[in-house]
Amino acid sequence: MTTLSKTPDAGGPAGTTEPYLEVSNLTVKFPTADGLVQAVTDLSYSVALGQTLGIVGESGSGKSVSSMAILGLHDARTARITGSIKVGGREVVGLNDAEMREMRGNTAAMIFQDALAALHPFYRVGAQLAEAYKVHHPSANKREARRRAVEMLDRVGIPEPASRVDDFPHQFSGGMRQRVMIAMGLINDPSLLIADEPTTALDVTVQAQILDLLQDLQREFNSAIILITHDLGVIAEVADDVLVMYSGRSVEYGKCKEILSHPEMPYTWGLLSSIPDVTSDPNTRMIPIPGTPPSLLNPPPGCAFEPRCIHKDKVPGDLCATRLPDMRPGGRGAGHLKRCHLADPDRVYQVEVLPEIAPDLAEER
Amino acid sequence: MFGFVVRRLLSSFVVILLASFVVFIIFYLGPSNPAEPVCQAAGGRCTDERREAIEKNMGLDKPVLEAYATFMKGVVAGREVTVGSTAYPCDAPCLGISYATGLPVYEELKKRIVPTVLIAIMGSLVYLVLGVVIGVFAAARRGTMGDRMLVSGSLIVSSVPYYLVCLLAWIYLTQQTSIFPATGYFPITENPFTTIKGLFLPALVLGIATAPTYARFTRGQMVETLGDDYIRTAKAKGLNGRGVMMKHALRAAIVPIVTIFGLDFGALLGGTIFTEFIFDIDGMGRWGLFALRSPLDLPVITATVLVGAFFIVFSNLIVDLVYGFLDPRVRLG
Structure with a gap:
């Protein structure tokens, strides 16, 4: 057994198809006073170096829970994790705390939303960055760690990094704080970066800057990125692959362009319909998804989206309510997986959904 | 920071001054007559005339504000305190003379x-x-x-x-x-x-x-x-x-x-x-x-x-x- 190496044996140049992160059949359950919460069920996906996977879904769909499992950030005493997570070829489910710590913030790092809450209010940002560096470079002295912190602040575009390194988090603006967060995530050159809604608390112009920065840094460090968001606009901008999650399961998975142009799952249609379009007629109504997500305590026996689905009548019998559809390729090839009983979803989308959400696009066809 | 400390010190001083005023009033106007224990302790019969004489000696017959002013003057500059019929010197900061021991408080x-x-x-x-x-x-x-x-x-x-x-x-x-x-x-x-x-x-x-x-x-x-x-x-x-x-x-x-x-x-x-x-x-x-x-x-x-x-x-x-x-x-x- 060798120690974790920064570059995996199977690693290659950017765009290689060999996955750096491979999640298979991941299930995460939490026992609570009310029963067992099935936060994530049977989730599988993979990300290669230099690639970005966008995970979309509404609150409580299991996006963050599944990603935190990769770093083992759940309370080991309560969370029940099964399945397999391979980071750079190494299985991390079942690692002990010390082995997990060696990886955290080192080969795999995470940046969180709401950087004001995620940074310690009482320590200077330089000290927090230096700490992240020193954890994995125990031989580094204070001066080296500080120099590294300044270097990273400079790299993420913070002006006058040498003096700002001594500021406290509350002295930064929202966007600058998120940059600090990113600097902290990247300080040990991780091969895998998980960004959990990194732009949620920021205004739109700053959002775009942060996304650009992440992409620049990805090109530079060739890391695999998981971007968790509920914003399909963000996904469209930066993701190579998209995974749509609903109620703890994946419901659609494929190449970003493919999923956004030919979605085959009514929940994805719902997400697309609820994006406001600034260029359209201001009088058009946004189309919300009716209802609320099901309880994770007693998931319905059939498709979890069935109670909210307006297309379920197109499926014969009560198949949707009684049988959970498998994750399988739809009509557009093996690279596009969906979890739906609809026989010809692409036609339903083109005929019924597209004219409603993007009339101009539908007319062109 | 410096301004804060100065302001807080000033307001603290005012609070303590107010507290001293309230404490003084409560005991001065309270139901217990400070002359009574002195009168009792002096031995012999505690007649009304005697009590009044002691009150006059101790300045208890004066209005409360005047008494408080005397007390504060003692705190700053010291004064002579009369307990019963004995006068005690009391240097600044004078908080009075203990009735029990006759020593400066x-x-x-x-x-x-x-x-x-x-x-x-x-x-x-x-x-x-x-x-x-x-x-x-x-x-x-x-x-x-x-x-x-x-x-x-x-x-x-x-x-x-x-x-x-x-x-x-x-x-x-x-x-x-x-x-x-x-x-x-x-x-x-x-x-x-x-x-x-x-x-x-x-x-x-x-x-x-x-x-x-x-x-x-x-x-x-x-x-x-x-x-x-x-x-x-x-x-x-x-x-x-x-x-x-x-x-x-x-x-x-x-x-x-x-x-x-x-x-x-x-x-x-x-x-x-x-x-x-x-x-x-x-x-x-x-x-x-x-x-x-x-x-x-x-x-x-x-x-x-x-x-x-x-x-x-x-x-x-x-x-x-x-x-x-x-x-x-x-x-x-």
Whole structure:
């Protein structure tokens, strides 16, 4: 057994198809006073170096829970994790705390939303960055760690990094704080970066800057990125692959362009319909998804989206309510997986959904 | 920062001045006549004429504001105080003459404040260290048997009345056995070691009896802090459990603990009545308590209340200043 190496044996140049992160059949359950919460069920996906996977879904769909499992950030005493997570070829489910710590913030790092809450209010940002560096470079002295912190602040575009390194988090603006967060995530050159809604608390112009920065840094460090968001606009901008999650399961998975142009799952249609379009007629109504997500305590026996689905009548019998559809390729090839009983979803989308959400696009066809 | 300190010092001074005024009025206009005990103590029959003569001598026949002005003048410049028919010199700061001893209150106060301060320092150190250690330990193991035992154990200790704890400790540890030496205050100027020995048990009892409050408060603060986002960030960095607990969680949880500690410490300095009374230590608390006995020793009572008020105001000021250092988001100004 060798120690974790920064570059995996199977690693290659950017765009290689060999996955750096491979999640298979991941299930995460939490026992609570009310029963067992099935936060994530049977989730599988993979990300290669230099690639970005966008995970979309509404609150409580299991996006963050599944990603935190990769770093083992759940309370080991309560969370029940099964399945397999391979980071750079190494299985991390079942690692002990010390082995997990060696990886955290080192080969795999995470940046969180709401950087004001995620940074310690009482320590200077330089000290927090230096700490992240020193954890994995125990031989580094204070001066080296500080120099590294300044270097990273400079790299993420913070002006006058040498003096700002001594500021406290509350002295930064929202966007600058998120940059600090990113600097902290990247300080040990991780091969895998998980960004959990990194732009949620920021205004739109700053959002775009942060996304650009992440992409620049990805090109530079060739890391695999998981971007968790509920914003399909963000996904469209930066993701190579998209995974749509609903109620703890994946419901659609494929190449970003493919999923956004030919979605085959009514929940994805719902997400697309609820994006406001600034260029359209201001009088058009946004189309919300009716209802609320099901309880994770007693998931319905059939498709979890069935109670909210307006297309379920197109499926014969009560198949949707009684049988959970498998994750399988739809009509557009093996690279596009969906979890739906609809026989010809692409036609339903083109005929019924597209004219409603993007009339101009539908007319062109 | 400097402006803040000056303003706070000024307002603290005003608060203490107001407190002294209120205390003075309460006792001056209260149902108890300060001339009565003096009249009784003088021997012979206490006739109405005699009482009135004493009142006139002591200036008790004057309006309250004039009397207060005389009192304050004494504090600043000293004065001559007449008790009964004897006139006593009383140098500044004059807080009056004790009816019981005929000595200046300020001189007696100076002697008694030392043991009280020593007990407060020793006792509060015990409960701060004990309470925080137990609280952090319980928070780190929240939900487990160890946590539940610590919480319920601390509840049991803190539900026993404090005077009972003191009495039992005194009877069993110093009287029936001699596990601890006899308690009391032995002047620190003579032999500091004997002083510490005499105050050791009282401070320990005070500390152990108060520690559960701090343990539960610390545990609560720690549990709350451990749920904060920056703790998750610290874990995601790859820090070990101890680093997360001590460097990140405790650093944030200690701020409210220090606040409460400062206020409690100020209150302790005003006098630890039960502790001093039961362990026979001649400090502020016992002094004030004895002054309440018949005959009432009003100047002493006034002085102890004022000293208590002073310490509470002062500790509030210190806590505010310390807060500015502990929490960089707080700007004093």
